Amino acid sequence: MERSGSWLRAMVVLTCLVAASGARELKVRSRAHKAIYNHTLATILVEYASAVYMSDLTELFSWTCPRCDGKTKGFEVIELIVDVQHCLQAYVGVAKDLNAMVIAFRGTQEHSIQNWVEDLYWKQLDINYPGMPGAMVHHGFYFAYHNTTIRPGILDAVTRAKDLYGDINVMVTGHSMGGAMASFCGLDLVVNHEARNVQVLTFGQPRIGNAVFASCYSDHVPNTIRITNGHDIVPHLPPYYSRFPQKTYHHFPREVWLYNIGFGSLVYQVEKVCDSSGEDPSCSR
Template identity: 25%
Template sequence: MHSFLLSFVVLGALGLTFGNPVELNRRAVTPISSAELASFAPYTQFARATYCDGFQTWTCGAACEANADFQLALAGGDGDDIQNYFVGYSPSLGSIIVAHEGTDPTQLESDLTDVDVPLASLSSTLFPGISSAVQVHTGFQDEHALTANAILGAVKSLMSSKGTNKIVAVGHSLGGALAELDTVFFRLNIPSASISAMTYGTPRVGNPAWAALVDSSNVNFKRINNEDDLIPIVPGRFLGYAHPAGEIHILSPGNAVSCPGDDDATDADCQIESVPNIFDGDILDHLGPYEGISLGTIFC
């Protein structure tokens, strides 16, 4: 497993003394209704399925059974050099689903030892026309590039055969970072698409220019954080990283809020206030449960 991909949480502890200034006009969080929380479940199960044996034939047990009508079109990855991924069509959701596996949470202990978190400009081949000022985590970008073209081809084929322009990218942990990269990748390469993303426990992917690009890309982007998970607060903002808007913070089962703005929310109910440094976090919350659904190989 890639030891660099999430191990930078060690540096997150320093983020307590850096970051954006407190806004003079504090913006309030918005409670998430129980009906909206329940609507996330199919996407959470897709994220769960990426960890499970049998996803390649959609026979992965409960995670696959939860979306039993899913029509798999492409599956790949080895869970090591290439993260597991799949593409297919969900008739019940009327959408093409693109899902990426995260770094296995059981490997996080070894991942914590690596602190290599360089930022780099986006590939001009995969992300044409984007300013070099927009930068993302090198490891995330390299991982995304391994499967980007194959996934893009499968998505375009499904858009034609299923007569839909709706795409939803999903993923947990590293998989969430890859799904975040997907949003801009799809927007640039399929301008006519209606693009959404549902990510879970996602680390910061890029710099403030990247966050602004995601915000301006006309994408329905949601990044869901569970209680005191520490992964969403790393890499630290002092290293030049920032989250885009779209945070939903699960405070307790059945109780969640939508946080305003990018990575500068000052409300105590938002992640960077409730978990100001990694010592206040709980790595077990990274696994979930996300409204009753836990993510990782041990939950297949």
């Protein structure tokens, strides 16, 4: 579903370019809350989302892998969760400099048949999400988080992290399919486990639910932002059908869209904040 390595490296470069040119915080309006896009935080979390792709589990757990440095230096891994059967991977740990727990999910592995089956199981929105009347979600992504060993592993690690560090903030992230799983995880922690101060920030995440789900999600986890790249096809999937908006997929109301505008030999990166409750033709489409 994605070119995980090249896309994520490009995202790291793009976010760092903006940071170097003067990062700023953009306020995003919602009906009841004000979420804040913090670009400095985004450049940190994209490194966590990148590190979870590492295949050397020993280096990943000890946080000595080639990607386990830079803005994430000193991170303490509490648990590394791997579901071999479904080719899924995630970790939970504590970033002391952020005073927060970080949960990161790996996206699609290019040669994983299991991941491609999960990605493509989107023909119908055939799962009614509990507690959200009329909300329906992507079967494959829902299954990947809720019906594998990933969820119990995450919840157990979250409990242990809280026992060690108290009720600290929780930041959930992931790239592509990992972003979809991160979204379900953030909602799960808030709704089913009464977690507070949960923030979900994803990169190149596909759409995972209908308009009702997207709207209700923001009511439960208001501090949620989907960061997308203007040239990445994944955030546009599953496809949006304007003739049947009630039966199709929608992005989250809060989205930051990164794209380049060239002026001769100069290239500027633009951040556009979308705060619509459905599909904004000038944004993710």
